[in-house]
Amino acid sequence: MSNRIAIPKVDIPPDEQALVRKRAAGRSGGVGALLAVVLAGIAARGAVLCVDPDQRTTRMGSGQRWGQTTLRADRGDILDRNGRRLATSVDAPSVIVDPMLVQPDQLAELAGQLANILDMPADEVREKLGRDGRYVRLKTRVHPAQAQAVRELHNPALWILRDPRRYYPEQDLAAQVLGFVDSTGVGKEGLESSLDELLDGGSILITHRRNRVGQDLDPEDVQQATDEGRTVHTTIDRAIQRAAERALADIVERHHPVAAYATVIDVRTGDILAMANVPTFNPNDLDGDAAARKNHAVVDAIEPGSVFKPFTVAAAIEEKLVTIDSTIDCEGGLWALGRARIHDDHPHKLLTIGELIKFSSNIGSSKLALRLGAERVVGYLGDFGFGERTDVALPGERRGRVRDPKSIKPIELATTSFGQGVTVTQLQLAMATAAIANGGELMRPRIVSLVEDSEGVPVWVQEPTVVRRVVSQETARQVTAAMLMVTEEGGTGTRAQVPGYRVAGKTGTAQKVKEGRYSEARIGSFMGFLPADNPQVVIVVTVDEPTVGSRYGGTVAGPAFAEIGAFTMRHLGIPADPSLLKHPPVVADAVADVEDEPLALAWGGRSWSVPDVRGRSVREVASAIQGAGLELRIEGSGYAVRQDPPPGAALPLGGVLAVAFQ
Numbered sequence: 032m033s034n035r036i037a038i039p040k041v042d043i044p045p046d047e048q049a050l051v052r053k054r055a056a057g058r059s060g061g062v063g064a065l066l067a068v069v070l071a072g073i074a075a076r077g078a079v080l081c082v083d084p085d086q087r088t089t090r091m092g093s094g095q096r097w098g099q100t101t102l103r104a105d106r107g108d109i110l111d112r113n114g115r116r117l118a119t120s121v122d123a124p125s126v127i128v129d130p131m132l133v134q135p136d137q138l139a140e141l142a143g144q145l146a147n148i149l150d151m152p153a154d155e156v157r158e159k160l161g162r163d164g165r166y167v168r169l170k171t172r173v174h175p176a177q178a179q180a181v182r183e184l185h186n187p188a189l190w191i192l193r194d195p196r197r198y199y200p201e202q203d204l205a206a207q208v209l210g211f212v213d214s215t216g217v218g219k220e221g222l223e224s225s226l227d228e229l230l231d232g233g234s235i236l237i238t239h240r241r242n243r244v245g246q247d248l249d250p251e252d253v254q255q256a257t258d259e260g261r262t263v264h265t266t267i268d269r270a271i272q273r274a275a276e277r278a279l280a281d282i283v284e285r286h287h288p289v290a291a292y293a294t295v296i297d298v299r300t301g302d303i304l305a306m307a308n309v310p311t312f313n314p315n316d317l318d319g320d321a322a323a324r325k326n327h328a329v330v331d332a333i334e335p336g337s338v339f340k341p342f343t344v345a346a347a348i349e350e351k352l353v354t355i356d357s358t359i360d361c362e363g364g365l366w367a368l369g370r371a372r373i374h375d376d377h378p379h380k381l382l383t384i385g386e387l388i389k390f391s392s393n394i395g396s397s398k399l400a401l402r403l404g405a406e407r408v409v410g411y412l413g414d415f416g417f418g419e420r421t422d423v424a425l426p427g428e429r430r431g432r433v434r435d436p437k438s439i440k441p442i443e444l445a446t447t448s449f450g451q452g453v454t455v456t457q458l459q460l461a462m463a464t465a466a467i468a469n470g471g472e473l474m475r476p477r478i479v480s481l482v483e484d485s486e487g488v489p490v491w492v493q494e495p496t497v498v499r500r501v502v503s504q505e506t507a508r509q510v511t512a513a514m515l516m517v518t519e520e521g522g523t524g525t526r527a528q529v530p531g532y533r534v535a536g537k538t539g540t541a542q543k544v545k546e547g548r549y550s551e552a553r554i555g556s557f558m559g560f561l562p563a564d565n566p567q568v569v570i571v572v573t574v575d576e577p578t579v580g581s582r583y584g585g586t587v588a589g590p591a592f593a594e595i596g597a598f599t600m601r602h603l604g605i606p607a608d609p610s611l612l613k614h615p616p617v618v619a620d621a622v623a624d625v626e627d628e629p630l631a632l633a634w635g636g637r638s639w640s641v642p643d644v645r646g647r648s649v650r651e652v653a654s655a656i657q658g659a660g661l662e663l664r665i666e667g668s669g670y671a672v673r674q675d676p677p678p679g680a681a682l683p684l685g686g687v688l689a690v691a692f693q
Contacts, residue, residue: 104259106195106232107229107230107261112264113269114264115269117205120197121684123172123194123195125171126169126170126189126191127166127168127189128169129167130161130165130167130188133160138157141184144184149173150177160188199315203313205272205307206221206324207220207308208221208222208425208478209314210314210324211223225425229263230260260485261483262484263479264483266297266303266478267303267304268304268305270598271602272304274594275307275595276309279292279307279308279309280309281590281591282572282587282588285579285580285587286580286581290308290309290327290576291308291572291574291591292327292457292573293572294461295569295570296461297567297568298569299567301476302477302495304568304599306458306478326425327573328458329423331456331575332432332456334542334543335450336449337393337450337537338557338571340537342411343400343408345467348384348509352399352402355383355384357384358382361394362380363380364377368445369442374393374394377391377392379392385512385513386516388517389513389517389521389522397449400447400448405439408436408448409447415463416463417453423458423476423478424479429454432454433453451542458476460558461569462474466507467560468566469507470504471502471503471507472497473500474497512535514536517559518534524536526586527557527585529561529596529597530611532605534596535566536558537557538555539555539556541553543575553577553583555585555588556573556588557585557592562605567603572589572592574591630642632661638683640679640682641676641679642655643679644674645671647670647671648670652665656688661686661687663688665692671691671692673691674691675689675690
């Protein structure tokens with residue numbers, strides 16, 4: 032038997048049609064009301080956004096609709112005293128990519144194409160193409176021909192930005208004076224750093240429209256920043272600077288020093304005509320030794336040695352303690368001062384004050400200092416500018432050190448008189464020497480004479496400035512006569528003679544301080560001016576730690592002084608005295624070569640002016656073209672015999688200079 036219980040069927044009658052319709056109408060009304068509320072809320076929110084939009088929403092919409100690019104204005108030029116460009120700005124294209132517009136299926140192919148065009152590793156290109164973000168610099172400072180090849184890909188994810196790039200037409204000329212500009216456009220070291228606010232042209236933000244897929248709608252050649260940097264006119268004479276650098280290069284070849292540097296000053300104005308340093312560097316290529324960027328003439332405070340003696344003598348003559356013809360007992364070359372002993376390298380008994388300078392007597396200088404007393408010695412050294420900055424427009428200038436007269440000991444006063452225990456910069460030494468050369472007035476050094484805006488209107492002018500009178504004209508005349516004896520027969524500076532000109536100078540050889548103690552290393556110097564009877568220029572040459580041959584200043588620095596002096600006289604058109612040419616001394620062979628001008632491109636604002644490269648080596652031509660945005664095509668080897676385009680032709684960025692060598 033089955034235990035299943037039978038359930039009877041119940042017939043449920045259907046709802047009335049009117050009731051069903053009424054219920055459906057109620058539900059439809061509820062849904063409609065709900066939709067009306069939602070739509071009203073959306074409309075209200077839309078109205079609020081129109082009247083007072085949310086900033087985040089606005090930024091998102093703007094980012095999709097508009098693109099932004101920061102453009103830097105051209106940096107101002109730096110010119111030499113004759114208007115030659117030492118530093119300028121040229122356009123250097125950069126390749127920009129928008130990774131959001133790179134199609135995934137095209138990534139590998141596009142990376143390969145760009146790697147081939149831009150000479151970049153394919154992995155690096157692929158990584159940049161796959162980054163998050165809308166603006167990635169693929170490569171900066173590309174060759175114009177490479178930029179054109181990228182354009183020809185016609186890829187909406189790529190575009191070209193023309194960035195101003197700093198270019199130094201004279202390569203390594205005055206590199207430490209000029210400094211350089213880093214990748215962000217900020218001046219580093221030299222005038223580029225100290226005058227950065229004047230040279231920097233600032234930047235502007237360029238906004239360009241995009242369509243719904245992110246492609247730019249505005250023309251590719253967007254406007255450039257118009258607030259260009261100021262033009263700086265320096266006092267540097269390009270030819271004299273080059274001559275000084277070549278003379279220092281000869282020192283390096285002969286004596287292998289740690290460094291050598293020279294400063295040339297216009298006696299009348301205090302203008303710095305040259306400030307040269309070796310080793311040096313090319314600011315177009317910063318891959319070299321960073322130590323070569325050091326401007327020793329202003330940042331090295333060194334013990335000067337015997338080049339200090341003319342200033343001690345000047346103080347004694349000005350105080351009327353002696354004249355140039357007065358005699359002083361130099362004790363035969365050895366003098367006891369307390370428990371200390373002072374030596375002369377050239378022993379003598381009685382010397383005149385002029386002979387004290389000629390034979391560089393430490394004993395004679397010490398005795399003068401003790402007769403003057405600490406207050407007067409230190410006071411005159413301060414008047415000559417030692418122990419204080421010159422305020423030249425170059426960064427990193429050192430003050431130097433002169434002992435306090437209130438605490439100085441007798442032996443310290445004696446050693447100060449011949450340049451030991453005191454530190455000075457070469458620029459201080461040059462300006463003090465110029466004070467003797469110009470009749471007793473200390474000039475303020477001037478390396479910038481004029482700054483102009485982009486329209487050529489002067490915005491700053493520095494006139495030659497007299498700081499103070501240090502000694503009388505008569506004192507300066509007597510010290511000059513004593514310094515003349517240094518380069519005459521029997522003096523310590525005969526190798527600094529310049530044929531046809533009388534040279535007043537002084538040699539110096541100082542022990543170099545290392546780790547707080549005097550070492551066996553030496554610093555050799557020669558300072559002087561010419562023509563002595565009508566001084567025009569002061570030249571100071573310093574050789575830091577010569578390691579080959581002599582270490583004495585007259586031997587290592589004197590020939591370089593002669594080389595620079597001979598060229599400068601010819602360059603400035605100062606005639607030689609025929610009576611001094613009867614028995615001309617031997618001058619360094621390199622003097623005849625310094626007038627050979629290095630190859631240099633001249634930037635005309637839109638294109639380069641092609642130099643005459645005929646007769647030049649492959650290395651010279653390649654060095655001149657480097658970094659200029661031009662393509663050099665070389666045929667053969669040896670020296671250039673033909674070129675296309677010819678000398679003087681205008682060659683735009685990306686142009687080709689074809690040179691045949693044989």
